[in-house]
Amino acid sequence: MRSLRIGLLTDVFLPDQNGVSTSVLLLQRELRRRGHRAVIVAPRFPDYFDPATLHGVVRLPSMINPALPRQRLAFPTRRRLSGQFDLVHTHTPGALGWWGVRLAKRWDIPHISTFHTHLEHYAHYIPGLTTLEKHAGVLTRIVRRFYSRADLIVAPTEASRDMLAGYGVYRESVVLPTGIDESLLQEAPDVRSPWPDGKRRLLSVGRLGFEKRHDLVFQALAEIRRTHDAHLLLLGEGPQKEYLQARAQALGLADHITFYGPVPLSTIGAYYRQAELFIFGSDTETQGLVLAEAQTMGVPVVSVGAQGTLGGVDPGVSGYLVGSGDWQGLAAHTSELLSDAQKLAEMGAAARLFARRFSSSKMAEQMLGIYLQAIAQQGWRTPEQGDGSETSDALYARSSGRSIRKYGLRGF
Numbered sequence: 001m002r003s004l005r006i007g008l009l010t011d012v013f014l015p016d017q018n019g020v021s022t023s024v025l026l027l028q029r030e031l032r033r034r035g036h037r038a039v040i041v042a043p044r045f046p047d048y049f050d051p052a053t054l055h056g057v058v059r060l061p062s063m064i065n066p067a068l069p070r071q072r073l074a075f076p077t078r079r080r081l082s083g084q085f086d087l088v089h090t091h092t093p094g095a096l097g098w099w100g101v102r103l104a105k106r107w108d109i110p111h112i113s114t115f116h117t118h119l120e121h122y123a124h125y126i127p128g129l130t131t132l133e134k135h136a137g138v139l140t141r142i143v144r145r146f147y148s149r150a151d152l153i154v155a156p157t158e159a160s161r162d163m164l165a166g167y168g169v170y171r172e173s174v175v176l177p178t179g180i181d182e183s184l185l186q187e188a189p190d191v192r193s194p195w196p197d198g199k200r201r202l203l204s205v206g207r208l209g210f211e212k213r214h215d216l217v218f219q220a221l222a223e224i225r226r227t228h229d230a231h232l233l234l235l236g237e238g239p240q241k242e243y244l245q246a247r248a249q250a251l252g253l254a255d256h257i258t259f260y261g262p263v264p265l266s267t268i269g270a271y272y273r274q275a276e277l278f279i280f281g282s283d284t285e286t287q288g289l290v291l292a293e294a295q296t297m298g299v300p301v302v303s304v305g306a307q308g309t310l311g312g313v314d315p316g317v318s319g320y321l322v323g324s325g326d327w328q329g330l331a332a333h334t335s336e337l338l339s340d341a342q343k344l345a346e347m348g349a350a351a352r353l354f355a356r357r358f359s360s361s362k363m364a365e366q367m368l369g370i371y372l373q374a375i376a377q378q379g380w381r382t383p384e385q386g387d388g389s390e391t392s393d394a395l396y397a398r399s400s401g402r403s404i405r406k407y408g409l410r411g412f
Contacts, residue, residue: 006038007085011094013042019289023178030364043072093146110374113150144168156287179360188269199231203275205290208238216281216327223331232257272297283324288312292358295351302333318351
């Protein structure tokens with residue numbers, strides 16, 4: 001099979017650590033392992049340099065995003081690209097996402113887009129936007145316009161795919177979860193335990209923002225501590241850190257929660273490895289990638305089950321799901337497992353088995369199949385369809401009427 005030139009365009013990427021960044025990074029890694037020239041196109045961050053082990057990343061000039069200072073607004077320019085793509089895969093409906101739309105149209109190539117985020121749940125970060133969304137549906141219109149320009153939409157769960165209709169998006173779509181690199185998590189070097197000695201070790205991971213509902217986890221922890229000497233480790237950073245610290249103080253939990261900050265994907269497995277239980281309160285996820293990460297490491301999950309997290313746990317087997325806002329349910333299930341060592345161990349083993357369905361290798365193989373089908377529908381032919389007398393680039397161009405001068409540029 002011909003090596004494909006794939007553009008993965010995202011407005012959100014490292015050093016901003018979140019589900020989108022992880023998804024794009026792991027997908028690119030698997031595609032490159034298979035010999036494809038997958039290139040991540042993302043904003044440049046001042047004073048941040050990609051590690052030497054990360055290849056195939058194009059950074060574009062950018063400025064601070066006034067609404068989300070941790071993120072950047074990129075200025076697209078083709079001068080930074082060393083060639084043209086065979087397919088564009090966008091991951092955000094921002095400046096780079098829209099650039100991907102234009103590139104796909106200009107180059108007459110497929111445009112695949114993954115639906116990662118419910119934008120309306122982040123409206124509170126921009127003053128007045130919540131009101132505009134309520135009365136004028138500004139963000140809903142952005143989502144509808146952007147995803148309606150994709151040839152195919154990838155949704156990480158059935159629930160998130162169903163939400164597309166709510167935005168008025170009726171393009172062809174498929175369900176494909178974000179993959180988890182088990183070896184990357186398992187091989188994370190040991191770190192000194194951040195939990196105080198003798199405490200029951202609870203873990204939660206996520207941006208410190210209102211949409212992640214850490215306040216529910218705090219309420220649950222206050223109840224859990226009535227019967228168990230539990231301590232919560234919270235990994236992540238975000239604009240609501242001071243508010244959440246004040247909330248912990250008000251609940252008498254200041255000494256029982258560690259705000260640890262973000263940790264790299266290469267080391268986060270060490271923290272999952274040391275945790276007894278993973279607890280999660282967000283009801284705004286399209287998948288809840290951290291649930292899969294925890295279970296991959298054998299950590300049972302007690303989580304709100306809403307939208308994208310509904311398929312992320314095998315209820316009663318690898319963990320428990322409760323309704324939106326149900327901190328009492330979070331507390332009850334967590335306390336139950338902390339009181340039953342055998343059940344906790346059994347759920348941990350079941351969690352590992354359940355999480356194997358999210359293997360990044362399997363997910364990338366399926367994504368590659370999606371790419372090839374999209375290219376075939378555009379009228380392109382793969383090399384094995386020829387008689388072997390032409391080079392793959394020449395065959396690819398001739399079979400579709402495209403010129404090598406235009407489409408056979410330098411590789412990435």
